[in-house]
Amino acid sequence: MNTYYTQENHGPYKLINIGRLELEEGGVLEECTLAVATHGQLNAARDNAILVPTWYSGTSKIMEQIYIGPEHALNPDRYFIIVVNQIGSGLSLSPSNAPAEIAGPKFPRVRIGDDVQAQHRLITQHFGIERLALVLGGSMGAQQTYEWAVRYPDMVERAAPIAGTARNTEHDFMFAETLIDAIVTDPAFRDGNYTDSAEVAAGLRRHAKLWTVMGWSTDFFRVGRHKVLGFDNMESFVDQFMTGYFAPMDPNNLLCMIWKWQRGDVSRHTGGNLAQALGRIKAKTFVMPISHDMFFPPNDCLAEQTRIANSEFRPLNSIDGHLALFGTDANCIAELDTNLRQLLDAQAGA
Amino acid sequence: MNTYYTQENHGPYKLINIGRLELEEGGVLEECTLAVATHGQLNAARDNAILVPTWYSGTSKIMEQIYIGPEHALNPDRYFIIVVNQIGSGLSLSPSNAPAEIAGPKFPRVRIGDDVQAQHRLITQHFGIERLALVLGGSMGAQQTYEWAVRYPDMVERAAPIAGTARNTEHDFMFAETLIDAIVTDPAFRDGNYTDSAEVAAGLRRHAKLWTVMGWSTDFFRVGRHKVLGFDNMESFVDQFMTGYFAPMDPNNLLCMIWKWQRGDVSRHTGGNLAQALGRIKAKTFVMPISHDMFFPPNDCLAEQTRIANSEFRPLNSIDGHLALFGTDANCIAELDTNLRQLLDAQAGA
Numbered sequence: 242m243n244t245y246y247t248q249e250n251h252g253p254y255k256l257i258n259i260g261r262l263e264l265e266e267g268g269v270l271e272e273c274t275l276a277v278a279t280h281g282q283l284n285a286a287r288d289n290a291i292l293v294p295t296w297y298s299g300t301s302k303i304m305e306q307i308y309i310g311p312e313h314a315l316n317p318d319r320y321f322i323i324v325v326n327q328i329g330s331g332l333s334l335s336p337s338n339a340p341a342e343i344a345g346p347k348f349p350r351v352r353i354g355d356d357v358q359a360q361h362r363l364i365t366q367h368f369g370i371e372r373l374a375l376v377l378g379g380s381m382g383a384q385q386t387y388e389w390a391v392r393y394p395d396m397v398e399r400a401a402p403i404a405g406t407a408r409n410t411e412h413d414f415m416f417a418e419t420l421i422d423a424i425v426t427d428p429a430f431r432d433g434n435y436t437d438s439a440e441v442a443a444g445l446r447r448h449a450k451l452w453t454v455m456g457w458s459t460d461f462f463r464v465g466r467h468k469v470l471g472f473d474n475m476e477s478f479v480d481q482f483m484t485g486y487f488a489p490m491d492p493n494n495l496l497c498m499i500w501k502w503q504r505g506d507v508s509r510h511t512g513g514n515l516a517q518a519l520g521r522i523k524a525k526t527f528v529m530p531i532s533h534d535m536f537f538p539p540n541d542c543l544a545e546q547t548r549i550a551n552s553e554f555r556p557l558n559s560i561d562g563h564l565a566l567f568g569t570d571a572n573c574i575a576e577l578d579t580n581l582r583q584l585l586d587a588q589a590g591a
Numbered sequence: 592m593n594t595y596y597t598q599e600n601h602g603p604y605k606l607i608n609i610g611r612l613e614l615e616e617g618g619v620l621e622e623c624t625l626a627v628a629t630h631g632q633l634n635a636a637r638d639n640a641i642l643v644p645t646w647y648s649g650t651s652k653i654m655e656q657i658y659i660g661p662e663h664a665l666n667p668d669r670y671f672i673i674v675v676n677q678i679g680s681g682l683s684l685s686p687s688n689a690p691a692e693i694a695g696p697k698f699p700r701v702r703i704g705d706d707v708q709a710q711h712r713l714i715t716q717h718f719g720i721e722r723l724a725l726v727l728g729g730s731m732g733a734q735q736t737y738e739w740a741v742r743y744p745d746m747v748e749r750a751a752p753i754a755g756t757a758r759n760t761e762h763d764f765m766f767a768e769t770l771i772d773a774i775v776t777d778p779a780f781r782d783g784n785y786t787d788s789a790e791v792a793a794g795l796r797r798h799a800k801l802w803t804v805m806g807w808s809t810d811f812f813r814v815g816r817h818k819v820l821g822f823d824n825m826e827s828f829v830d831q832f833m834t835g836y837f838a839p840m841d842p843n844n845l846l847c848m849i850w851k852w853q854r855g856d857v858s859r860h861t862g863g864n865l866a867q868a869l870g871r872i873k874a875k876t877f878v879m880p881i882s883h884d885m886f887f888p889p890n891d892c893l894a895e896q897t898r899i900a901n902s903e904f905r906p907l908n909s910i911d912g913h914l915a916l917f918g919t920d921a922n923c924i925a926e927l928d929t930n931l932r933q934l935l936d937a938q939a940g941a
Contacts, residue, residue, distance in 0.1 A: 411825040412812040416804045419769075422797050426776050447772050454766045454805070459888045462762040475761040535885065538809045 243438060245489035246331035246338065251302040254278040254324075254332060259362045268349025272340075273359050276301065276332030278324040280309050281317030283368065290370045291315060293324040294360065294378045294385035296405075296566065297498050298490060300326050307568035314581030320374065325360050327381065329497035336433075336493035345493045346433025353381070353505045357388040361396075375585060376524070377401035379566040380537065381498065384409070384505035390522040391507040398589035400524035401581060404531045404563055407545050408506045408515050413536045416455055417503045423447035424492050433493050441492045448495070449483040456483075458533035458562035466561060470569060519548040525590035526552035527580055531573065533562040551590040555580045593788060595839035596681035596688065601652040604628040604674075604682060609712045618699025622690075623709050626651065626682030628674040630659050631667030633718065641665060641725045642714065643674040644706065644735035646755075646916065647848050648840060650676050657918035664931030670724065675710050677731065679847030686783075686843035695843050696783025703731070703855045707738040711746075725935060726874070727751035729916040730887065731848065734759070734855035740872040741857040748939035750874035751931060754881045754913055757895050758856040758865050763886045766805055767853045773797035774842050783843050791842045798845070799833040806833075808883035808912035816911060820919060869898040875940035876902040877930055881923065883912040901940040905930045 248254070254276045262273040278301035283290060293304050293315070301324035309315045315322050326332040328351045336348040343349060364370045376389045376397050383405020390400040391407070406413070424430060427444025435441050453475075461467070462475070472478035487495075511517040526549050530542035539556050546554045557580075559565035559573035568574055598604070604626045612623040628651035633640060643654055643665070651674035659665045665672050676682040678701050686698040693699060714720045726739045726747050733755020740750040741757070756763070774780060777794025785791050803825075811817070812825070822828040837845075861867040878896035880889040889906050896904045907930075909915035909923035918924055 412809045419800050450769050459762045
């Protein structure tokens with residue numbers, strides 16, 4: 242049993258069973274439980290709800306710690322903020338906590354669209370919310386944000402995809418593939434039939450090295466940001482911070498999320514026509530890549546933003562690259578807050 | 592026996608034995624043979640020699656095919672161009688062709704400085720050349736170029752490090768580490784005791800995927816440059832081009848070169864003081880990173896260029912990134928030629 246995915250480490254969150262979920266790839270989750278953290282109160286008009294889906298390896302906890310609070314745009318005094326941990330995250334239904342028949346490597350393939358479908362049921366049926374003032378998320382959270390805005394254009398008033406794309410690129414797919422390789426080539430992985438994440442430590446460490454190379458940026462290391470973050474050298478940064486971060490996570494959970502991440506693609510709704518899919522978006526949308534992101538880079542995000550009618554390109558500046566999402570660069574978070582406040586004050590698109 | 596490293600594939604080149612080479616790490620190469628390709632003639636004044644060391648996985652062949660000719664700055668009608676394959680390249684003394692006592696995984700650790708020492712002996716003793724009009728190379732060839740300019744400042748009149756650094760960065764070291772991981776984790780690698788490269792195909796394929804992610808650029812894939820190069824999709828690009836390129840190479844050779852690449856560092860001559868090492872350079876130097884290089888990026892090169900007295904920063908523009916070195920972007924090669932002509936016409940620094 243993995244002891245990482247607990248209320249102590251990631252709570253408080255509530256487990257909400259949204260019932261049977263038929264998956265796009267053909268599988269079924271009979272009892273789809275979502276781990277949901279909320280902040281603030283739904284107002285009487287039911288129009289102050291903000292939905293925040295989570296990213297790869299992240300949970301509702303980091304959203305709470307870095308992005309939500311009275312000092313942030315995501316202010317619980319004004320908004321009802323719903324953070325939904327993605328399927329496979331280890332908190333919501335995942336390989337690591339699923340019933341035996343779909344546990345571990347038997348967990349079915351899940352797509353971004355399945356998450357959004359599950360979240361839609363949560364939002365409408367559990368919370369009785371018809372419209373979302375804002376959907377936002379980083380990385381895989383951005384993929385889910387785009388999926389929401391394309392799939393339910395009339396429900397999403399505003400959208401803020403951060404450091405992510407609507408259709409994953411071939412380059413990003415390949416980067417994610419190297420992450421898979423790093424894990425599954427560990428003999429201890431045994432096709433997903435390990436008994437404890439610790440057995441797959443070598444694979445998880447290789448996976449952490451790849452994140453070290455691609456997650457930050459060359460400028461980050463050149464100016465010694467890893468040392469500013471408290472590590473004497475690259476070795477300790479990789480061993481303690483990067484490997485330490487991923488080591489307790491469940492490999493099958495990570496693989497479930499990577500597979501999903503690789504295939505994020507709103508053009509599945511329009512026969513592969515991305516422009517047409519993005520054309521469906523009604524939300525006022527701020528597209529916010531991070532300047533030094535090595536796998537969801539600004540240019541890939543810009544190419545999509547120009548196809549969204551009511552949108553603005555608002556890149557965030559940080560040499561911390563993609564993992565500025567961790568909140569390591571306070572200026573970047575401040576920029577994000579400024580953008581989000583402007584977005585929340587802007588007229589709803591839908 | 593590996594049949595890739597042959598005159599048919601990489602020649603013509605000559606094998607020149609420069610004798611016993613004591614290595615910086617303590618090992619010895621009793622009979623250090625260098626594979627050397629020359630173009631043009633040494634003039635009577637012996638002042639028209641250009642030295643070109645090779646990069647990781649590349650040989651003298653690609654220099655001949657892409658960079659050398661009457662239409663290029665490296666014009667054999669004017670210059671005596673000496674292309675020296677690096678130790679470990681598979682043509683010069685390497686794990687794949689070494690005598691039994693140092694063959695394969697028993698090959699000693701070699702540093703960039705050892706290559707330059709071997710080349711120095713070749714240039715001075717074999718060719719009887721006292722001064723080099725130009726030393727240039729890409730990637731690990733740039734590392735050797737810097738080593739030449741720092742170690743023998745009075746011999747190098749001009750230097751053109753392309754897409755490479757004088758001291759390898761921590762980020763680049765880690766990228767190279769993931770390449771090592773990809774190969775050595777293949778069970779068939781057997782600590783270097785395989786009998787044929789083909790046995791290590793899975794590891795070499797993973798290594799090729801990493802090169803796909805880091806070798807080109809996100810813009811390269813976004814605009815479909817891989818399709819322009821003749822591949823229908825990412826899968827065939829990876830399977831045929833990238834995997835096909837690396838598959839016949841000897842894993843121990845690659846690992847010999849990677850280890851060397853990771854530790855390229857001219858500041859070894861000055862107790863770790865990089866500015867002091869770069870301060871020794873007398874060569875008129877054009878520092879030429881490639882705009883979209885993901886692991887020898889322009890900013891890392893710029894940080895070094897500003898410490899070289901008689902130098903200019905001349906970045907080359909190509910969304911092909913590091914592997915524009917392959918010659919896939921004709922405009923980039925044309926830019927390089929323009930820069931090299933200007934450099935060759937400029938007054939010698941040393």
